[in-house]
Amino acid sequence: MEPRNLTAPRTATDKTTVLNEFREVILGIACLMVATKGEVELAEAYLGISLDEFSLGMMPRDFRDIIANVDLGKFHAARQISAAFDFAYQQGSALARTAFSNDDWNDIALLVESASRCSFGGEPTPLANEDSPLRRTLDMAIARMRLKHGFALTIRELALLADIGEGAVRTALSGEGIKTEGKPAKVSAETAEPWLRRRRGFIPTLELGDEGSASSRTEPVSLFDELPFELALQALMERQALDTEMLAEKAAVPLPWLQRIIGGSHAECDIASLRQLAEALSSDVPSFVGRAIETLLRREPR
Structure with missing residues (x-):
């Protein structure tokens, strides 16, 4: 087995790059799916695109252009990865x-450990590269959660959060007389947090008080700037622990109509009902209704 690369200070990345790597x-x-089930149609239905140019032994050169047509709105994990990016790098609004x-943490950790490392033609996926923007983002989000919940951090996790190389972490720990424990080497959260706060590249994790809850009508607007409408809507529902039936009842809107909206199907542009949805989700009404109308109009058959 080849030795893994040591984590280096991060280079600038953006959410679009990370989501493209998720594709x-x-x-x-x-x-x-193709390798184990032998059914290309199943894989095409999963992706929502044709795989005519792909085979187990070949990856087309323009594969990234082809998979740019994959609709991430179909994938729940895309919303979680978007949230992981904001959390990992502490970017965007307070919300x-x-x-x-915690549920996102569990799901993302499962994705990192179990999702495919290899693709068509033997091409490695970004999860196989610890320095890929996607892998660094997800590992950093997990590291923040581990620190937040009092778990010991590995050298790599410290390096990601402090934005320095692993060698620099080891040198700094040794210079300060901080001992690691176990294999892989770890530092307790009680020691790691003050150590990180002394590092210039570390951004402390924002903690909202009671007054900074998700009920603010101004904070959720940014979700609709960053995510497809369906994912942003699902994120707002999750933050209020609402399923589709509960939201339909709270907003007093028809359940089948709401199911079509969330499912990506054609639905009527009922402005009054859209306004009730926005109010039920404590979202900014003009922004919510505007994005909803735009989304529904684009779904209309031509």
Whole structure:
């Protein structure tokens, strides 16, 4: 087995790059479907695109252009990865920086450990590369959650959060007389947090008080700037622990109509009902209704 690369200070990345790399991961999952089930149609239905140019032994050169047509709105994990990005790098509004939940943590950790490392033609997916923007983002989000909940951190996790290389972490720990424990080497959260706060590249994790809850009508607006409408809507529902039936009842809107909206199907542009949805979700009404109308109009058959 080849030794893994030591984590280096991060280079600038953006959410679009991270989500595009997630497309490569789900392409790898589709490849696994073809390899194990032998049904290309199943993989095509999963991705929502044709795989005519792909085979187990070949990856087309323009595969990234092809998979750019994969609709991430179909994938629940895309919303979680978007939240992981904001949480990991502590970017965006206060709501965005704190939206990554314990359930998201569990799901993302499962994705990192179990999703495909290899794709068509033997092409590695971004999860196989610890320095890929996607892998760094997800590992950093997990590291923040581990620190928040009092778990010991590995050298790599400290390096990600402090934005320095692993060698620099080891040198700094040794210079300060801080001992690691176990294999892989870890530092307790009680020691790691004050150590991180002394590092210039560390951004402390924002903690919202009671007054900064998700009930603010101004904070959720940014979700609709960052995510497809369906994912942003699902994120707002999750933050209030509402399923589709509960939201329909709270907003007093028809359940079948709401199911079509959430499911990505054609639905009527009922402005009054859209306004009731926005109010039920404590979202900014003009922004919510505007994005909803735009989304529903684009779904109309031509």
